[in-house]
Each structure stands twice: as structure tokens, then as C-alpha cells.
Amino acid sequence: MSEGAPGAIGVGGAPLTVALAGQPNVGKSTVFNVLTGLSQHVGNWPGKTVEQKSGECHHQGNRFRVIDLPGTYSLTANSDEERVARDFIIQERPDVVVLIANAAALERNLYLLAELLALPQPVVVGLNMLDVAEQQGMRVEPHVLEAALGLPVVPMVASRNQGVCELLGRALALARKPESFTPQRPTMQADHQEVLVAIQALLVGRMPEAYPEEWVALKLLEGDSEVTQRVRAEAGEAWPKIETLLQQHEDAIVDIARGRYEWIGRMVRAALVRSRPGAITLTDRLDRVGIHPFWGLVLLLGVFGLVFWLTYAAAMPVVNWLDTKVISSVAEAAREVLTPAPEWLTSLLVDGLIDGAGAVLALVPVLVVFFAVLGLLEDVRYLARSAYVMDRFMHWVGLHGRSFLPLFVGFGCNVPGVMGARIIDDRRARLLTILLMPLVPCTGRMAVTAFLAPAFFGANAALVTWGLVTGNVVLLFLIGMAINGGLFKGAHSAFIMEMPLYHLPNAKTIGLYVWQNVWAFVRKAGTIILLASATVWLLSSLPGGEVEESVLARFGRWLEPAGAWLGLGEWRLIIALLSSFVAKENTIATLGVLYGSGGAKGLAELVGRTLTPAAALAFLIVQMTFVPCAATVAAIRQETGGWKWPAFSVGLLLVVSLGAAILVYQLARLLG
Amino acid sequence: MHRRIRPAKHHRLGFWRAETKPLALHTLVGLPAGARAVVRSLHGGKGFSARVAALGITPGVEVTLIQNQRHGPILIEVRDTRVALGRGEALKIEVEQIAAEASK
Numbered sequence: 001m002s003e004g005a006p007g008a009i010g011v012g013g014a015p016l017t018v019a020l021a022g023q024p025n026v027g028k029s030t031v032f033n034v035l036t037g038l039s040q041h042v043g044n045w046p047g048k049t050v051e052q053k054s055g056e057c058h059h060q061g062n063r064f065r066v067i068d069l070p071g072t073y074s075l076t077a078n079s080d081e082e083r084v085a086r087d088f089i090i091q092e093r094p095d096v097v098v099l100i101a102n103a104a105a106l107e108r109n110l111y112l113l114a115e116l117l118a119l120p121q122p123v124v125v126g127l128n129m130l131d132v133a134e135q136q137g138m139r140v141e142p143h144v145l146e147a148a149l150g151l152p153v154v155p156m157v158a159s160r161n162q163g164v165c166e167l168l169g170r171a172l173a174l175a176r177k178p179e180s181f182t183p184q185r186p187t188m189q190a191d192h193q194e195v196l197v198a199i200q201a202l203l204v205g206r207m208p209e210a211y212p213e214e215w216v217a218l219k220l221l222e223g224d225s226e227v228t229q230r231v232r233a234e235a236g237e238a239w240p241k242i243e244t245l246l247q248q249h250e251d252a253i254v255d256i257a258r259g260r261y262e263w264i265g266r267m268v269r270a271a272l273v274r275s276r277p278g279a280i281t282l283t284d285r286l287d288r289v290g291i292h293p294f295w296g297l298v299l300l301l302g303v304f305g306l307v308f309w310l311t312y313a314a315a316m317p318v319v320n321w322l323d324t325k326v327i328s329s330v331a332e333a334a335r336e337v338l339t340p341a342p343e344w345l346t347s348l349l350v351d352g353l354i355d356g357a358g359a360v361l362a363l364v365p366v367l368v369v370f371f372a373v374l375g376l377l378e379d380v381r382y383l384a385r386s387a388y389v390m391d392r393f394m395h396w397v398g399l400h401g402r403s404f405l406p407l408f409v410g411f412g413c414n415v416p417g418v419m420g421a422r423i424i425d426d427r428r429a430r431l432l433t434i435l436l437m438p439l440v441p442c443t444g445r446m447a448v449t450a451f452l453a454p455a456f457f458g459a460n461a462a463l464v465t466w467g468l469v470t471g472n473v474v475l476l477f478l479i480g481m482a483i484n485g486g487l488f489k490g491a492h493s494a495f496i497m498e499m500p501l502y503h504l505p506n507a508k509t510i511g512l513y514v515w516q517n518v519w520a521f522v523r524k525a526g527t528i529i530l531l532a533s534a535t536v537w538l539l540s541s542l543p544g545g546e547v548e549e550s551v552l553a554r555f556g557r558w559l560e561p562a563g564a565w566l567g568l569g570e571w572r573l574i575i576a577l578l579s580s581f582v583a584k585e586n587t588i589a590t591l592g593v594l595y596g597s598g599g600a601k602g603l604a605e606l607v608g609r610t611l612t613p614a615a616a617l618a619f620l621i622v623q624m625t626f627v628p629c630a631a632t633v634a635a636i637r638q639e640t641g642g643w644k645w646p647a648f649s650v651g652l653l654l655v656v657s658l659g660a661a662i663l664v665y666q667l668a669r670l671l672g
Numbered sequence: 673m674h675r676r677i678r679p680a681k682h683h684r685l686g687f688w689r690a691e692t693k694p695l696a697l698h699t700l701v702g703l704p705a706g707a708r709a710v711v712r713s714l715h716g717g718k719g720f721s722a723r724v725a726a727l728g729i730t731p732g733v734e735v736t737l738i739q740n741q742r743h744g745p746i747l748i749e750v751r752d753t754r755v756a757l758g759r760g761e762a763l764k765i766e767v768e769q770i771a772a773e774a775s776k
Contacts, residue, residue, distance in 0.1 A: 073727055074722065074725075108727070108728040108750075108751045111726060111728070138752070222722060223718030223719070224722075253721050254713075254714055254725065254730065257721070261728075287738075388747070391756070391758065392744040395758075400745075401745065494720065494723075494758060495757065495760075495761060496724060496756070496758070496761055498753060499747060499753075
């Protein structure tokens with residue numbers, strides 16, 4: 001965005017803060033990506049499980065700090081996203097708030113503007129997706145809208161990079177002259193206006209300075225839970241009076257909302273022209289299949305199959321190549337370089353770190369493909385349809401369609417799946433989704449299965465793998481029903497979700513999505529998995545340097561009698577299983593270390609020969625359903641705010657996986 | 673979900689009791705795909721009302737049913753956007769059907 005126009009008055013020192021607000025599905029992230037590119041910093045809002053994205057950009061010699069507020073429909077505290085968005089605007093007081101609005105759903109989008117205008121910050125409207133509006137038979141005149149609203153309205157098609165510069169220019173101009181900001185603001189109906197003024201009067205001098213009294217009064221009338229709690233705590237003796245007033249106006253929220261839409265209707269009346277009402281659009285046609293109760297499900301299964309086929313067919317050869325060629329040659333090279341070093345150091349670096357973390361990093365291609373396909377499905381807005389189609393089935397476990405999305409992500413990696421559960425607004429449903437996540441077989445576990453199944457079952461490997469995945473899904477539903485019925489007493493949560501129009505995918509958006517997810521995984525491999533690989537190596541080398549005599553071997557042998565229950569009377573397998581706690585894909589690396597095989601090819605057969613088919617099946621079952629990996633446990637702790645639920649999850653899966661494996665092993669033995 | 677739906681205040685005075693000309697008052701669950709209706713009231717408490725209002729569903733607005741099967745969620749079009757609602761949620765939205773012959 002650096003234009004460097006001559007004569008621009010540089011505002012030296014602190015950059016201007018621009019908060020990017022908008023409802024979901026308005027192309028806000030496209031705008032943010034165009035503005036900030038790779039300067040993005042992704043983190044968490046302090047104390048909240050909401051993603052915080054910020055970045056920098058330059059325009060006419062000025063520096064901007066751009067904060068991407070979470071996409072929200074309103075500024076009422078219905079969800080953490082909404083709380084985060086409004087707290088930022090109120091407390092951090094950005095120089096300008098830029099509202100990105102979808103021109104194809106103008107009225108609904110301006111609802112957020114009506115809310116923003118109750119706060120003092122100057123607002124610029126970026127009227128985005130004008131091309132989509134045109135396709136939908138709507139013409140929006142930005143100048144007319146600007147004149148009606150009394151604030152800058154910038155026409156944009158962010159996906160084609162149109163209007164983004166002008167948006168920054170108008171934001172800059174407004175930030176320089178905030179006093180010029182005199183918009184039309186929505187007003188209340190007369191009867192509620194009286195109460196509003198009365199409550200406002202009671203609040204004078206009782207609220208923290210940053211909070212405008214009129215806004216607080218408005219939110220009280222809307223029944224905003226967070227504001228109500230705060231005022232109850234801080235208003236002192238004024239609270240009973242306020243409470244009485246509020247009780248007399250219980251239904252105010254509906255009237256306030258209606259009032260806002262009436263105001264919006266007046267604002268857009270002249271600016272919005274509908275040319276061909278009721279035209280059958282592309283979305284209508286695609287949705288005839290996409291959301292059909294039967295064909296939609298068929299399509300979803302097809303998409304599902306395609307995702308996995310692409311992921312494994314396209315990425316697995318690369319993984320094998322990395323594993324057998326690149327990593328082993330790195331290991332060889334390291335061994336040569338390290339010849340003068342003591343043997344234990346060579347062993348630590350080569351057998352421990354390079355082999356261990358390397359095997360995990362070799363999975364990166366799988367994740368790249370998986371997240372690219374998922375990002376594509378999200379960007380064309382298909383994922384919302386999948387949630388809609390799956391809603392019926394998610395109800396079986398007391399969840400709704402929204403929970404399907406993070407569970408789907410979990411097939412790539414459970415960690416972003418757990419974090420993705422944030423999109424579920426209901427706390428109970430979010431917790432249940434997180435608890436079910438470890439039953440979704442991630443690429444790590446699938447890699448282990450794909451590696452071992454052919455050696456164990458030969459031609460039947462594909463069938464067995466399919467059966468294992470189905471088994472996981474069945475278990476997920478059974479356990480979901482049990483937790484929902486037992487722990488949560490069969491509660492039901494509300495399913496309310498926008499079904500956006502289909503949308504042409506944007507390469508940059510998908511690229512950044514892949515980059516952020518894969519980079520998070522690589523960082524994990526670089527820290528947790530590296531440390532764990534070193535630990536496994538240490539335990540398998542001490543005290544004498546011989547695997548057979550090591551601490552780990554002794555521990556494994558001690559567990560052998562228990563392992564015999566599920567046919568795993570072999571300490572190496574038990575240890576390999578335990579090491580999957582570090583990272584699921586570690587199982588292969590550990591088997592490699594313990595069986596001491598050089599080439600990966602021979603390893604699977606070597607292991608296969610030691611097991612009966614029943615025991616091999618039991619091993620794969622435990623492996624597919626075993627306790628969540630360390631990174632997932634850490635993610636669960638972070639998302640649930642304590643150790644209680646991660647501990648519950650580990651305990652639950654320990655019981656489930658061992659139980660399932662023992663059952664299958666004993667049955668298989670009985671049946672021969 | 674199972675509690676009876678109270679008629680909203682403004683209904684008590686006028687047409688709620690007018691039995692001569694029956695008006696089609698339903699919840700969203702009771703309407704077939706293709707039907708058009710005007711939202712009359714929301715019955716789900718403040719939190720529910722605030723959420724659906726932010727998605728465009730307020731008394732007086734016109735909605736079109738896009739999909740309503742016997743099971744599963746309901747899809748409506750409201751203010752140029754499509755919103756999916758669970759059946760439990762759709763049951764809390766009271767509507768009045770308009771011009772049934774206009775249905776597709």
C-alpha cells in the first residue's frame with residue numbers, strides 16, 4: 001500500500017490505529033490480507049479464546065496498525081467475539097473504525113453500523129462486494145449512501161483489490177480531523193427514549209470513564225448480560241431503581257432492534273435499487289444439491305472422500321520421499337559431520353532428534369494438502385452447507401451443525417480442531433465438541449495406520465483402514481451420546497447460522513490459511529516434539545546405552561502382562577503406543593528406534609511378523625483411539641481454562657481405547 | 673421448547689380474537705418451503721431475541737422459507753441473506769403467512 005505521494009504530511013511517531021469491524025462473510029479477511037499481507041501477527045486476545053490478528057501497512061507515508069476485530073453481527077455480549085470487538089473499540093479507542101459491509105446484504109450489514117454509531121469513535125464504511133450485489137440484482141449508490149449517513153462510504157471489490165487504497169485514504173483523513181465526524185445516528189422510539197434518559201441520569205458518574213453513559217443505558221435496555229453485571233456491581237444504590245426501570249421495559253430489545261432496521265431502511269432507501277427481484281441465482285442452483293437432505297449428504301460424503309483421497313494420494317508419496325530420502329540423508333550427513341563428537345551426542349542428535357522430529361516434519365505435505373482443500377471449501381462457503389446438512393446427525397449427541405466444522409478440521413490435526421471449536425457460541429456444546437475431538441483420527445494416526453496396515457493385513461489393508469475410521473466415528477457418536485445424556489443431562493443448544501452465498505475462492509486467503517495452520521504445526525514439531533524425541537531417546541539409552549536394558553524397556557516389560565490382555569505382550573509395542581502421547585506420528589519413529597531397523601520398508605514387516613492378526617488389529621484400534629497427544633492436551637487446557645477437562649479427556653480415552661481393543665482382541669480370538 | 677407460546681401484547685387487542693376471518697398465525701416450523709410470511713413476535717427471551725435480531729429477524733420483517741423438511745434445520749431468506757435455524761429455534765419465531773397462492 002505504500003504510495004509515498006509527495007507532500008504527504010507524515011504523522012511521525014505512533015502509527016494510526018485502525019480497527020477493522022464487520023459481520024462474518026463480508027470479505028473482511030480479504031481486506032485485511034490485502035492491507036497487511038505477511039506482516040500479520042496472529043495471537044489470542046488476552047484472557048479470551050478468540051483469535052487476534054493484527055498487522056501493519058503504509059499509505060502516503062503514514063504508518064497504520066490494523067487490528068482485525070472478530071466478525072460479529074452485533075455488539076451485544078452474546079459471544080466472546082462480540083465482547084472482544086466492543087471492548088477493543090471502547091477501551092483501546094482506535095483512531096478510526098473501518099466497517100466492511102457486504103453490499104449484497106446491505107440492510108443486515110448496517111445493523112452493526114447502527115451499533116457502532118452508539119460509540120464515539122469515527123467510522124468509515126467500506127462498501128464491499130459490489131460485484132456480488134450486482135449479480136444479485138442490486139445496485140448500491142455509494143455517494144447517495146454517504147450523503148444519507150453523513151460519513152465516508154468507499155465502494156470496494158476487495159477480491160479484485162479495488163477501493164482498498166481509497167479506504168485507507170478516507171480513514172486517514174477522518175483520523176486527522178475527528179471533529180468532522182458528524183454522522184446521522186439512529187434514535188430510539190419515543191417511549192424507550194424516556195427510559196433511556198432516565199437510566200442515563202442514574203448512571204452519571206458511576207461508570208468507568210471509557211464507557212459512554214448513553215451506550216451503557218442502551219445495552220442495559222437490550223438486556224446485555226455483561227453490561228448488566230457490571231452495572232449491578234458498580235452502580236451502588238442506583239441499581240434497584242435501574243432494575244425496576246428495566247423490568248418495566250423487558251421487551252425493549254425487540255423494539256430497539258426494529259428501530260435500528262427502520263433507521264437503516266431510511267438510510268438505504270435512495271441508495272439501493274433492485275433491478276430484477278426474485279432472480280434465480282447461482283447459489284439457488286447450487287443449493288438445490290448442496291443443502292438437499294439426501295443429495296446434500298451424498299455430496300458431503302463425496303467431498304469428504306475427495307479430501308482424504310487428495311490428502312493421501314497427493315501427499316503420501318512426498319512424505320515417503322522426505323522420509324526415506326531427505327531425512328535419512330540428513331541423518332547420514334549429520335553422522336559424518338559428527339564423527340569426532342562423542343558417540344552419545346551423535347546418537348542423541350541423529351537417532352533422537354533428526355529421526356524423531358524429522359518423521360513428524362515429514363508429515364507437513366499431508367497437512368499442506370489437507371488445509372489447502374479445507375481452506376478452499378471454506379472460502380467457497382461450502383463448509384456452512386456441510387454444517388447445515390450434518391445438523392440432524394449432530395443432534396443425536398446434543399450438538400448442532402456448527403460442531404461439525406471443528407470436528408472436520410480435526411481430521412487434519414486435532415489441535416486446530418480444538419481451537420476451531422471457538423466458533424460454537426454455547427459453552428456446553430463447545431466443551432462437548434472438544435471432548436470428542438481426540439476420537440477424530442488425525443493425519444498423524446492415519447499415517448501410522450497407513451504405514452502398518454499393509455504389512456499387517458496385505459490386500460485387506462484398505463478395508464481394515466476404512467473399518468477403523470468408521471469405528472472411530474461410531475465411537476465418537478456413542479461417547480457423545482453418553483456424555484451428553486449423563487454429564488450434560490441431554491441439554492440442547494441453539495442452532496442459528498448464516499448460510500452465505502457461494503463465493504469465488506481467493507488464492508491469497510487460502511494461502512494464508514494454509515500457512516498459518518502449517519506454521520503452527522511446524523512450531524509445535526520444533527518445540528514439544530523435539531523435546532519429547534530427546535526424552536524418548538534418553539529413556540531408551542539409559543543406563544547402559546542398550547535399548548534392551550534401558551529404563552524404557554524395563555518399564556515396557558513391567559506393562560507386558562497388562563498388554564497381554566489385548567495381545568500386546570511385547571514391550572516395544574507398548575512403548576511405541578505410549579510414545580504416541582508425544583505426537584501420534586511418533587509411533588513409527590519409536591518403533592524404528594526400538595526395532596533398530598534402518599530402512600523404513602523393512603520395519604512394518606518386522607513388526608507385522610511379531611503379531612497375530614487379532615493382536616495387530618487390537619494395536620491399530622488402540623493407536624487410533626489412544627489418549628490425545630501432548631499438543632492436543634495443551635490445546636484443551638488452553639481452551640477450557642484448566643486441567644480438569646484435559647485430565648478427564650485423557651482418562652476417558654484411556655478407558656475407551658483399551659476397552660475397545662480388549663473387546664475386539666478377545667472376540668477375534670474367539671472367532672479365530 | 674414445549675411451553676405454550678403466548679400471544680404477544682399487540683395481539684391481545686386486535687385480531688387475535690377475531691374469529692370471523694382466521695389469520696394464519698404460525699411459528700416458522702409450520703410453514704412449507706416457498707411460503708412467505710411476516711414475523712410477528714419472538715418468544716425466546718432477551719438473549720435469543722438479540723441474536724436473531726442481529727441476523728435480521730425482527731417483528732415486521734418479511735421472510736421466505738427456502739427449506740423445511742420434516743427433520744433437520746430450517747432455511748429462510750431474510751433481508752437478502754439466508755439464515756439456518758434449528759427446529760427448536762424456529763418454533764420460537766411467530767409468523768403470519770402472506771398470500772399462500774404466491775408460494776412456489
